[in-house]
Amino acid sequence: MLDAFANLAGGFAVALQWQNLLFALLGAMMGTFIGVLPGLGPLTTVAILLPVTFYLEPVSSMIMLAGIYYGAQYGGSTTAILANLPGEATSVVTCIDGYQMARQGRAGSALAIAALGSCFAGIVATLVIAVAAPPLTRFAMLFGAPEYFSLMVLGLVAAIVLAQGSILRALAMVVLGLLIATIGSDPQTGLARVTFGVPQISDGISFVPVAMGLFAVPELLKNIVWPEEKVALDARVNRLWPTYEEFRLAWPAVVRGTALGSILGILPGGGALLSSFAAYAVEKKIARDPAKFGNGAVQGVAAPEAANNAGAQTSFIPLLTLGLPGNAVMAVMAGALIMKGIQPGPNVITAMPELFWGLIASMVVGNAMLLVINLPMIGLWVKLINVPYRLLYPSILVFCCLGTYMVGNSVVDIWMLLVFSALGCVLQLLKFEPAPLALSFVLGIMMEENFRRALQVSRGDFMIFINHPISAVLLASAVALLLVVILPGIKQKRKEAFQE
Amino acid sequence: MSEHHGRKGASWLSLSVDLVAGIFLFLAGVAGLIATWSLPTGTVARMGAGFWPQAVSLLLCMFGVGIAALSFTRKGELFELPPLRPYAAVFGAMVLFGLLFERIGMIPTVIVTMLVAGLASIETRWVQLSILAVVLAILSAVAFVRLLGLPLPVFWWR
């Protein structure tokens, strides 16, 4: 323990050097601004700004890239709150209550809670890395294909909890999401499935057009076609800061979210995503008035934001301790290190302690900077969403299109945006909720991959899911959670039936 | 509800929302089955590429039937078609963006897209919107192509 603190102190010495402070600030700023643009999530942002770091020293460039990463993570939440536009998968959950808060004139409050929660989570998660990186890595190693599959199943059940309306409809959305997730190539044979001969979707449909089509565009149209609610909202004064009551409710949610995010973020692949909506589901289940969820419950913003920022930090762990990137953003960071002549590998901590500890310390600094950058901006954002809607919505639409195009430099993504906007509008008219669909879409891809992979490992033996203890526990939890979610609904219906 | 845009949406056939929802799900499942019909299904032990999508499609059909059936047991809202113009404008704008972006470049496309999108709302003030469109187009070009160095076409000759 003492060792860790000594090293951390050394790390701060590196992080607080003026040039590293500058790079952290620059990175966080650039990441935030670009991440705010719909469609440009952390991955695209980091990839775009990668060349900027070519001329820097390794430690400095890592600090800057890390800043860009969590800056962009935060930027994605901004659009989720202001315009129901999830920048990437992890922001979908923020849309649910964050956007409702904005509609109620509490946008400033939502943005502030998101910023504060993210900062807290980021710093705590960083300390977690400092203290527990190696044991956490070993924990992550225990997760193989069967464990991932079971975790995703649990995640899917949690996705159902997210829905406000009928469970039946939420389940239907989950199933639809799973179906859409099959578009792309078969994970094993690479055989193209339902790709209509379009190679750009042979790797599956990218999440950005799906998210924008399901969330942003229908919302845009809804505000145009039924503007009465908007008129009432514009008249409300937009608060810039949370109330005492909101703080009181939010901070325990932040702590819980941080815990979940820190642990799940280590799991390479979908860990960080799962953590944001697992956090939401937990909050909804333990809240005193769950009816508020979906209508601007502040915990619904605080917990997922904390969770996804904590997850973003701990997702560095596999890269730093093993040298193996846990997700696409980490892979780009690994590439940046390789360019500098550093092979990310198991030796990085011991061979280049100033890199590891300097990076960690700068994460603390960077998260604090995010707060410094973003809190004053809240006033600006609030002014921005009060721009007359007749001017705002074409701008939002154009940025959606631009962001979507830039994902793969291809108009195919625009056609995807069209298709999913159509789907999103249909769902809206039929009173379905998009969140469970979006989540099951993302999870579905990983689920099938891991399901088939597990069967490859076991050479066709289904028992592998039960024989592996972690997997068995996860599956059992999923079943239990499902029952907890469905039974009250059934009980309610029986009560109603009896009363009649 | 839609007085703003004149005539009420067509509530022909007096279909309840739930019923239409169920039908939609059923059709989606059928679409899934059709799309993956040709893929090998395999057996539960050795799943082919088609097994999972086909199973999920079937499940979806069942949900569709279930929800549609439930719609008859209670009084739900009636399904109404919304007015056409805003949807046409927004979708039209996106289609134009897709068709034009690589052909005439970012600045003209952004302008055209914003103007077409403007058709969606009756409150659009064209002068304001046109100015905003030009400004945003130029700002985007500067931000993405100049500052970030992305290889995006700005006009039709570059």
Added chain:
Amino acid sequence: MGYRSFNRRSILQSAMAVVLAAAGAIHAGSAMAQDFPSRAVRIVVPYQAGGSSDLVVRTIADPLSKELGVPVEVDNRPGGGGVVGAQAVIGSPADGYTVFFGLNSLAINTVKQNPPYDVQKDFMPVIQIGENPQVLYVSGKTPASNGAEFLAWAKENKGKLNFASQGVAAPTHIAMVRLSSGNDLDIEPVVYKGSADNIRAIIAGEAHIGMDTFGTLKPFAESGEIKLIAYTTVDDNPLYPDLQNLEEAGLQLLDNRAWYGFFAPAGTPEDAVTKLNAGVNKVLQENEAARDALAKIGATVVGGTPEKFKSFVDGQVDIYRKVIADAGLVIE
């Protein structure tokens, strides 16, 4: 009621705005028949930014732009196992300003059941940049350190071993299938999404055997998490002094290596191809950073003429066609 039908004036206003914006931008001068190169050259990389191939290209792009006197941009178009990027290049004008960074997948995709393109018809090789052999590896805990021990161990555990694969159409997958059948080992594939996933799976014990490039594997071998068994060529390679080659290891496996280079769309004028070739050759010979980057991933610099590359690629297509047919693999 309903929409105030928008009047002629507002249509005119919008139209004017568009025309003004367009006219306001003065035509800067299109690329007439001027000497190549007279404007930016674009290299399409069919992988995500930051990947190891991308990095190799970027180290070359910078000095290349100095050689050619025009900016050289890198355009990442990931997807479809390289198909998306390839098709982007095939569809672009064959004027020398679009170049494709191609790898083995170009040859493999050509011999699929339903080929998305034909490298021999749709592309013109410009220059081969480098090549490197693959390296066979196992987990650090495996009781085998060289070819002989590996074979013994594999035969002892016949039927229980898996190999980590990057997909049916990946060159390493094809090689592993051959390894399994050629040495009678009965190893089954487990498909993952990339090198990092493969390595992690082998360290964790979910898969047992893998194949990848030396550069990627080096840090893990150094720390002992994995053990390198042999590299997949029959000749001695000075970059890997401590490893056995195929002959020494006694493994029945065809010589196979990862190669990459620049391609132009078919029909590109010879003048452009020659100039590009000369520029890249110069960079490969003289630029320290580029040579360094290649050495770091364990690659040998190749360079050479377009004709040499063309015959090499033709050979690769034939080899893959034969190998895939022999192995009974069906790749769609």
